[in-house]
Amino acid sequence: MKLKIFILSFSFIILSNSINAQSDLHIPREIQSAYEKQTRSKDGKPGEKYWQNEVNYKIDVAVTPSTRLINGKEVVEFTNNSPDDLSEVVIRLYYDVFKKGNARSIQVNEKDIGEGTIIKSVIVEGVKYDLSDRKQIRRIGTNMSILLAEPLKTGKKITLQFEWQQKVPLTLRRTGAVDETSFFIGYWYPQVAVYDDIFGWDKIDYTFTTEFYNNLSSFDVNITAPDNFLVWATGTLQNSADILPTSIHKKYLKAQSSKDVINIVTSEELKNLKLKSGTWNYKATEVTDFAFAMSDHYLWDAAVEKVKENNVLINTAFPVQEIEKYKEVTHIQQKIIKHFTYDVPGVPYPYPQFTTFIGLKNRGSGMEFPMMANNGGPGKPLTIHELFHSYFPMYVRINERRFAWMDEGWADFIEILTMHKFFNDKKEDHSFYSKFKLGVQRKIGSISSLPAVTSTVYTTDNYGYHAYSLPSFTYALLYQHLGEKKFLKCLKTYIERWAKKSPTPYDFFYTFENVSGEDLSFFWNSWYFKMGYPDLKIESFNEGNLIIKRIGERPVPISLKVAYDSINKKSLQNYSSILGADIWKNNNRTLTIKIPNFKKIESIVINSDFPDFNESDNFYPSLSNQYESLNLDNSILGIYPIEEFPMELLLSKKEGVLMFELLNTSIKAYLQPLDKYSFVSIDGTISLKILKEKYNKHKVELNLSLYDRTFTGIQK
Structure with a gap:
């Protein structure tokens, strides 16, 4: 039967043995060197001698939709604030990922x-460089090194000029052609790479896996497009009166102080749209990148959300034919920015505007840029995720190329926490922590489950797990251990300390310890630095004494769900509770919990909502015993092609317990029986019903509550 869980407080008797605390963190030589140079400090703050370089861009770019050609001219002023004299300046040419012979982590459209x-010219301090002279210009992978005639001295500036051409790619990966006349354009201009105090020049190639690590920069960009195209971009529009027709311009100005959504460009206005000019001027200061989007058939909605004393302009651009689907996105963004500012993480949204461009149609994924996102749908989780990237890696300039878990993991965690606290409009049968379990459960104990601190450079074949699932779960463990108030204080301080700067993993570790006042080495070492997996089991249950054994090396909380005899009308209420992961802090291996009214207990489940290497031993009575009394109909086993998507569901038995798996995905789980034809996953996020179908076949109804989707399939 399905358990209805109530949260009650009750007393535990905990018996354990303790040993000495774990050692300090391993600190690699690059980080040790930063401490010696005083660019970083061991309390997690920027050091007294912290520095970072500055870049100013003045760009003129024209896009021709019919040919997808991008033609650009650029003047760059680069200031060397480092203590080193620089003999080269490294320029990123992201679109060289499409160059014949270059490495790519995904398949691309052959036409790209x-x-x-195509670099047409490079001018350094007024001197034109010979593009074919390797003593002046070297291009390797997606980087171009400009070898300077004289080193750029510390504290000095240099002016670089570029003229280039490339095509908007048909391959829609973060950026590219959405359709014939709708483009989202990012990674598009010759960009000065980062030179920092840890690694020097960042020369990691862009292969589609790596994302951001950029300088703090300013931009003044003129974007020229046909005069029937709308253009949205990073920064604020400087020449709206010179571009927008009078009636549209009035609405644009009204939107800048309106809490109500203003339809700046409607479907009627799109039919015969002709702008005063085709050149849009956008400016942005102290941002890490610049992107823009354009279309001749997108609607434009906007409104403001007040952040402290400032109005943030929120825009939504979406296809005219999708008006019903996307009309609420602006409202959703308003609510998200409000909660980010005042609740989680409690830091004011740091930019004057944000634009969601619905560009990855029907893909459900998204891509963040400063003040912009290229989203594949109107979903709240996706909108939250991409908007939170305004904090990481934009406001806090994470080196995502090496440590993607320092921003993607946070975006995943904040997405789930924000949905749980502020957008949860229906009662759920699973806990907050179970929402992190699925992404971690599939990999724990495998050879690809490396320590969380592992650089992204070494996890490209396992990027989703190490950049998203694993770190977001570890942040959830921190949240549970520290408690919400202390956790948010740590996170807020971390953001404020490193705003517009670039923290390393150690700056994160030590900030949380410094602010919380706790030694968290037991947690960092087990989850971030060592191999291992979480695994608990019910060792025994006798006379009310529940003995739990810790088998795995990585500590997790203990969630406990107890169901009392439901047949007895006077039975006690069922209850649920969680003990924090710090119960294993001293590396004890067993724990005894005293369960009250043990004679009336019907069942006990531990850690249904936390990842566990072997879930089948977390039950009393055991899952196999539950199936023995059920007399499972083995005819339900087999493969069920899913009707809604091109995938298959497999039902099988393992050690007498029913297991389900969506083939070629990460989704699989043991199933707990509710009755002979109804089952639920151990964490409660997946439910499955078996129905009789004609010709003696069976039909499944599969509900994935985390994704709010129901699928059906008929047995092969």
């Missing part, structure tokens, strides 16, 4: 493969 970025 060619010359990559």
